[in-house]
Amino acid sequence: MKTLLVAEYRDGKLLNSTYELIAFAQKLGADATMFLVGSEGALPQFDGNLYLADSGKYGEFNPAVHKQMLLDVVAKEKPDLIVFSHSSYGWDLAPRIAHALQAAQISEVVEIKDGQMVIPVCNSKLRRDISAKTDVTVVTLQAGAFGLDADPNGSPTVENVDTDCLGEIEFTGYEEAEAGGVDLGKAEVIVSAGRGIGKADNVEMIASLAKALGGELGASRPVVDAEWAEHARQVGTTGQTVSPKLYVACGISGAIQHLAGMKKSEFVVAVNTDKDAPIGEVADVLIVADVKEFVPALTAKLQAL
Amino acid sequence: MKILVCIKQVPDMESKFKVNADGTWYDDADLAWRMNEYDEYAIEQAVQLKEQVGEADLTVLCIGPDRVKETMKKALAMGCDRGVHVADDQSAIKDSFAIASIIAEFARDKDFDLIFTGLQSQDRGSAQVGILVGEMLNLTSISTIVDFSYDAGRVSVKRELEGGVRAAVNASTPVLLTCQLGLNTPRYPTLPNIMKAKKKELLSVDVSELLKVEPRLETAKLYFPEKKGSGLILEGDSNALADQLIQLLKDKTAVLA
Ligand SMILES: Cc1cc2nc3c(=O)[nH]c(=O)nc-3n(C[C@H](O)[C@H](O)[C@H](O)COP(=O)(O)OP(=O)(O)OC[C@H]3O[C@@H](n4cnc5c(N)ncnc54)[C@H](O)[C@@H]3O)c2cc1C
Ligand SMILES: Nc1ncnc2c1ncn2[C@@H]1O[C@H](COP(=O)(O)O)[C@@H](O)[C@H]1O
Numbered sequence: 001m002k003t004l005l006v007a008e009y010r011d012g013k014l015l016n017s018t019y020e021l022i023a024f025a026q027k028l029g030a031d032a033t034m035f036l037v038g039s040e041g042a043l044p045q046f047d048g049n050l051y052l053a054d055s056g057k058y059g060e061f062n063p064a065v066h067k068q069m070l071l072d073v074v075a076k077e078k079p080d081l082i083v084f085s086h087s088s089y090g091w092d093l094a095p096r097i098a099h100a101l102q103a104a105q106i107s108e109v110v111e112i113k114d115g116q117m118v119i120p121v122c123n124s125k126l127r128r129d130i131s132a133k134t135d136v137t138v139v140t141l142q143a144g145a146f147g148l149d150a151d152p153n154g155s156p157t158v159e160n161v162d163t164d165c166l167g168e169i170e171f172t173g174y175e176e177a178e179a180g181g182v183d184l185g186k187a188e189v190i191v192s193a194g195r196g197i198g199k200a201d202n203v204e205m206i207a208s209l210a211k212a213l214g215g216e217l218g219a220s221r222p223v224v225d226a227e228w229a230e231h232a233r234q235v236g237t238t239g240q241t242v243s244p245k246l247y248v249a250c251g252i253s254g255a256i257q258h259l260a261g262m263k264k265s266e267f268v269v270a271v272n273t274d275k276d277a278p279i280g281e282v283a284d285v286l287i288v289a290d291v292k293e294f295v296p297a298l299t300a301k302l303q304a305l
Numbered sequence: 306m307k308i309l310v311c312i313k314q315v316p317d318m319e320s321k322f323k324v325n326a327d328g329t330w331y332d333d334a335d336l337a338w339r340m341n342e343y344d345e346y347a348i349e350q351a352v353q354l355k356e357q358v359g360e361a362d363l364t365v366l367c368i369g370p371d372r373v374k375e376t377m378k379k380a381l382a383m384g385c386d387r388g389v390h391v392a393d394d395q396s397a398i399k400d401s402f403a404i405a406s407i408i409a410e411f412a413r414d415k416d417f418d419l420i421f422t423g424l425q426s427q428d429r430g431s432a433q434v435g436i437l438v439g440e441m442l443n444l445t446s447i448s449t450i451v452d453f454s455y456d457a458g459r460v461s462v463k464r465e466l467e468g469g470v471r472a473a474v475n476a477s478t479p480v481l482l483t484c485q486l487g488l489n490t491p492r493y494p495t496l497p498n499i500m501k502a503k504k505k506e507l508l509s510v511d512v513s514e515l516l517k518v519e520p521r522l523e524t525a526k527l528y529f530p531e532k533k534g535s536g537l538i539l540e541g542d543s544n545a546l547a548d549q550l551i552q553l554l555k556d557k558t559a560v561l562a
Contacts, residue, residue, distance in 0.1 A: 010466070061464070061472050063446075088466045091425075091432040092448040095401075098433070099440035104402065104521035107431040116525050122428050123318045126331060129525040168445045170475040177469030189560050213560060225487035231469065238469045246560045253318065267558045268536075269550065274319050280536060285553060288540040298547040305551070305561070 001030040004079035006070065008089050009038035009055055011174060017085040018044050023146040024083060027112060034156065035073050037066055047154030053161040061089075061171045067096045068165035074101065079136070086140035094138050104132035110145040123255055124278045143237070143260060177239075181232040182216055189215025189246045190265075192235055195222040196251020196272065197291055203228050206250050209295050212302040213246065218262075220252045236261035250291045254279025271295065306361040309417045310351045310385065311408055311438070312344035314369055314376040315428045329524040330398055331428075340376045343423025345491040346484040350453055351421050352384035353489065357455065362386055364417075368407055369396045374507065381502035382494030388505065393512035400522040401429070405437030410515040412442060419460075420481040424449055435483035446481040447474055451488050 005021040007014065014036070022044075025032040033049045037058055043050065051073045058065050070093070074082065082097060084090030086108045098105035111118035116129035117139060184190060191210035193203055207217045219229040221236060235242055237257040247265035252258060254270070254277055262268070263282050270283040271291050280286045287294060316322075316336040325332040348365065355361040365385040367373045370393065377388045391407060393399070399407075412420065420442075422435035432448075439446025451471065452463035458478050463471040465485050494502070537553075539546055554561050 061474065086432075088449050088464060092436065092464075095433045095436035096440055098402070099437055104400070105431070105433055106522065107401075107433060120430065121527065122316070122322060122331065123430075124530070125318070125322055126324075126527055127530045128527045131523050131525065132521060133519075133523055134521050168476065169447065172473045172475065174466075175463070175471040175473065177471075215560075221486060226490075234469070237467055238465060246554070246558050267554075269554075275538065275540075276321070277319075280538070281530075281532070283536045284557070285550065286536055286538045287546055287550065288538060289543055289546055293543040294546060297543040298550060301544075301547045301551060302561075 001028060001081065002077065002079045003028065003030045003032045003081045003083055004074060004077055005032055005034045006082065006084045006090070006093065007034050007036040007038070007044055008085060008087065009036060009042065010060060012039070012042065014038060014042040014044055017087060017143060019148050019152050020085065020141055020144070020146045021083050022046060022152065023148045024141055026148075027146060030081065033077055033079070035070055035161075037069070040158070043156055043158070045152040045154050046156045048156055050156035050158050051161045052158050058163075059167065059171050062167040062169065063092060063096060065163060065165050065167045066093055067100065069161045069163050070097060071100055072163065073161060082136070082138045084138070084140045086142050090140045094140050098138040101136050101138070102134070103136040103138050104134045105138040105140075106130055106132060107140050108142045109139050110142045120256070123253060125276060142256065178231045181230050184216055184218055184233065184235065184240045184242050187216040187242070188244050189213045190218040190235070190242055190244045191215055191248040191250065192218035192220060192252060193223050193229065193250055194220040194252030197223070198251075200226070200228040202292065205292070205295050205299075209248070209250075209299045209302075212299045213248070215244070215246070218242070220258050249279050249283070250295060252279055253277050254281065306358055306419070307415065307417045308351050308354065308361055308363045309412055309415075309420045310344070310347050310363065310365045310380070311420070311422045311434070312348065312365060312367050312376065312380055313341040313423070313426045314338050314367065314373040315341045315426055318427055324527050328526045330527055333397065338372060338376065340379055341423050341426050343425060343427070343484055343486065346486065346488040347421035347423050348380050348383050348385065349489045349491040350484060351419070352492070354419065354455055355384065364389055366391065366408060366411060368393050368404060368512065370394045377507060378502055379494060381505045381507070382499045383492055384498070386505065388507040390507060390509045391512050391515060392509050396512070398524070400520055401431045401433035402437060402521050403516065403518055405434045405441060406518045407512060407515045408434070408438045409441035410517060411510070412438070416479075418478045420444070422481070422483050424483045424485045432483075435481060439481035442481075444479050444481050445476045446483070447476060448483040449485045450482050451485050453482070453488065
């Protein structure tokens with residue numbers, strides 16, 4: 001089997017997710033070549049052929065142009081499997097390639113089992129074993145699902161790729177996420193509020209528990225999107241990555257994008273009315289209760305200690 | 306200006322799921338249904354755009370069994386002008402390629418200036434349909450937007466990347482956009498608008514008129530993951546639970562020391 005790995009590059013740097021693609025190919029026992037729109041100055045540690053396009057010339061985000069260059073490489077290499085990260089770059093480019101090749105796409109693969117790809121369904125409450133009926137398959141990999149056993153090493157044989165295809169969008173630059181306020185990275189205890197707290201007024205209740213534990217208030221995305229908490233408090237893929245001694249998730253279901261930000265916490269307590277909530281997968285203790293009853297009871301007892 | 310919004314009806318993710326009889330999808334009995342969260346942002350953005358430009362015709366499209374009409378009524382009450390229900394009892398087991406090709410087939414000769422979809426559906430979460438529709442119609446498409454503005458045939462959007470970084474992107478219409486959470490604040494339909502929505506056109510088309518492709522994916526089985534967590538599950542009275550947890554925190558962590 002032959003795989004073509006589509007590496008990622010942003011703001012002048014190669015992204016580490018590149019090594020997850022290599023780990024996936026190794027797990028399959030497949031040959032791997034790589035495609036990257038990046039630069040000579042930041043090459044992956046990889047023993048194989050690397051088709052390299054210059055991001056300075058073609059832009060870090062320029063879907064039509066990246067698509068054309070990648071299709072040119074596909075025509076040459078004829079891979080069975082084209083592999084992306086399930087990331088803002090990968091889920092944007094992968095369907096474009098799938099369509100051009102009339103190939104099946106399998107999104108967010110977490111595992112390979114008996115020749116089947118395993119993907120999550122319904123916020124990871126369920127799993128699905130799936131396979132493609134087409135000769136070529138496009139896959140995207142869930143962030144963190146595959147990892148190398150050893151440190152990456154090697155150096156690629158580089159072949160440059162060029163195109164005269166023109167893009168149809170104008171990418172004008174990056175904006176950093178709103179910063180300011182708290183630095184959750186330093187907190188030893190984080191108590192996070194999720195949508196399950198019900199309303200803005202209840203943030204105070206969660207903040208009181210955080211205070212009683214000597215920690216900081218964190219939040220899941222819907223709480224930040226609703227402006228019940230500032231963005232600096234958001235934990236997850238598009239917020240902060242934290243690893244406190246204690247993380248308490250209140251009314252948080254445990255979507256993969258939230259887990260990615262907190263699963264390295266030393267001890268995790270979840271408070272949730274749904275016993276099957278996926279947060280249970282990473283919780284050391286799952287308290288099956290209504291936050292509105294349990295949290296004030298706990299806070300009162302902690303204050304009395 | 307002609308605008309299309311594609312929405313999907315999904316089960317409430319807090320539901321107790323069961324695997325269906327043939328073991329390839331979830332059983333759709335006894336579930337509470339709602340609009341895919343991402344699609345609420347898509348509708349809101351389309352309605353705001355219509356309010357901005359004045360003259361616009363806004364179609365909402367949904368593929369699924371009869372029950373999806375309930376969700377479509379919400380879209381009409383939020384401000385869409387007309388609904389197109391593509392009647393399909395088998396939509397849940399169709400792959401993203403098939404769903405996208407149905408939408409593209411419908412939209413092909415209709416010259417939409419803007420098409421809004423969600424970034425992904427909450428149950429399947431493939432994040433493919435929007436971009437696929439764009440490719441099938443040969444339209445410019447931009448995914449994962451968290452900010453949108455329109456002026457004289459140009460859109461300026463921000464794509465959200467990992468870490469909350471945003472990429473600023475401009476493009477000309479016609480364009481397809483996939484909407485990420487937090488793009489705007491979706492409105493709640495008001496009672497008068499719910500009443501008005503009842504009079505809006507809700508056309509039904511049979512899927513056989515629009516489906517022209519073969520499935521590309523095959524599901525072997527759907528199942529519950531093995532519980533990996535070795536965590537304790539505690540239930541009971543809140544006060545007793547609080548005592549238990551405090552004891553656990555004393556034993557297992559240093560935070561109460
Ligand atoms: C590209 C991308 C990036 C994302 N980035 C992030 C990110 O950085 N951070 C993030 O958090 N999310 C992120 N998300 C969103 C993520 O997918 C989920 O939608 C989000 O994490 C859900 O938040 P939640 O758990 O608070 O809400 P829900 O999923 O709605 O869960 C609410 C939970 O509360 C429980 N509950 C309800 N009532 C009560 C009660 N009274 N007492 C106790 N429990 C109750 C429910 O059982 C449920 O489990 C991202 C999504 C995408 C697509
Ligand atoms: N059955 C459907 N009917 C209409 N639109 C859909 C349907 N399924 C998916 N979509 C659209 O495609 C987006 C992405 O879905 P998916 O690729 O399944 O993650 C959704 O947010 C919807 O906008």
